Amino acid sequence: MDRPASELLDEREIRNVVLRYCRGIDRMDRELVRSCYHDDAVDVHGPFRGSVDDFLDWAWRQMSRHDRTFHFLGNMLIELRGDRAHVETYAIAHHFGEADDPARNLTLGFRYIDRFERRDVAGWRIAQRVLVSDWCETRDPALRWPIPDAYLLGTRGADDPLHESREWLEG
Amino acid sequence: MDRPASELLDEREIRNVVLRYCRGIDRMDRELVRSCYHDDAVDVHGPFRGSVDDFLDWAWRQMSRHDRTFHFLGNMLIELRGDRAHVETYAIAHHFGEADDPARNLTLGFRYIDRFERRDVAGWRIAQRVLVSDWCETRDPALRWPIPDAYLLGTRGADDPLHESREWLEG
């Protein structure tokens, strides 16, 4: 394969890491989130700055304050140089918790500023992630609208419909 | 072409199906939506569960309650295994209707959980779609802001500016 075409494969691998991170966070699959980072990766995430394993401890405590998160990704600009890539990803994270607590119902507009490295065995993973915040709002509790019972609901656990559906892939 | 590169083409085809579905819904182009599914496809969409043709009847009735929809897609994670693919797509659907009716002005956060199959002639299409709802809010009518007359407006019909612009492509 020539170089430009192999770059497309690199970008696919990088893009999928960023996507799997969000799946892992929203479904609270800690192993999946962990697999997005190199072992010595650093995450700079507001008041937290440290190793990926400490970050996960911190993030899981943060997430326990919410009933649900929805990390919605937009623009992802990947710049590739050999075994390094710089990736900026726009995101809007919707947080939900007890309706009468505004701090548990925040909408955050931010960007993930990621340094990816390709290494032997591990492949493309995050070596450093910096979260850059652009805006924040709380949600208006008066606008909450109940999802009718007939609708299938997402969950954070093993009963999210995603998991059963993925088993078909291997079948 | 070797396998990894041909997988990129598979993913492009799959991605474009999901994108054309949204174009078809928002512009109310029923044929375009229909072409995203295999003939025997099943859609599980809240209270509706059934064949694609019945789904379209149901969906078109639902959409008649709104003046406009805007199906905005984020994270799309494609997992490919030969002639099968599992695709999770984050979406936020903005619905607009009479300002004083909250049920016609909903914002829905959800995921399309799709099973794609590649078949002869038809190529990659949806074999099964399940809608998983994550959150729902009504819109605050006090926040509506009129779009100034000088702006080109989107429509659901043949006069949406998209259609005229696409003719240039064939010219």
Next chain:
Amino acid sequence: MDRPASELLDEREIRNVVLRYCRGIDRMDRELVRSCYHDDAVDVHGPFRGSVDDFLDWAWRQMSRHDRTFHFLGNMLIELRGDRAHVETYAIAHHFGEADDPARNLTLGFRYIDRFERRDVAGWRIAQRVLVSDWCETRDPALRWPIPDAYLLGTRGADDPLHESREWLEG
């Protein structure tokens, strides 16, 4: 490289132009925005209709009314025909300014309808862009939520953390 694979490279180049446009607007990097267009490009943007250079003058005046913008992209459907491509991109632009002025705090849902051309030297760039507006709302000032001091903030200038991080790429 065969034709389908080279189309993937075309689409990557096109996608990156649309992404760089948003980076350029949100970081107020006029050169970067300019580089997304051919020299004779036309932009139809609400009350503005004219050349790319006049558009930039107009857009920069518009943007001076805001403290921050966040151009969030979703669905991008690229249709390629040789040296031409038609590209529809869903976008939600979040504008922020003085909290008590609703006109400076608008959220716009719209689509970029782009005609791309590939030309010698310049490569793939926008030859014509039309903005199609779908919906607009002002933001509720009561929902503003302060970003804690510990968080790294985005800016429009050279001190946005993006810039320092990108230097690593060349290192």
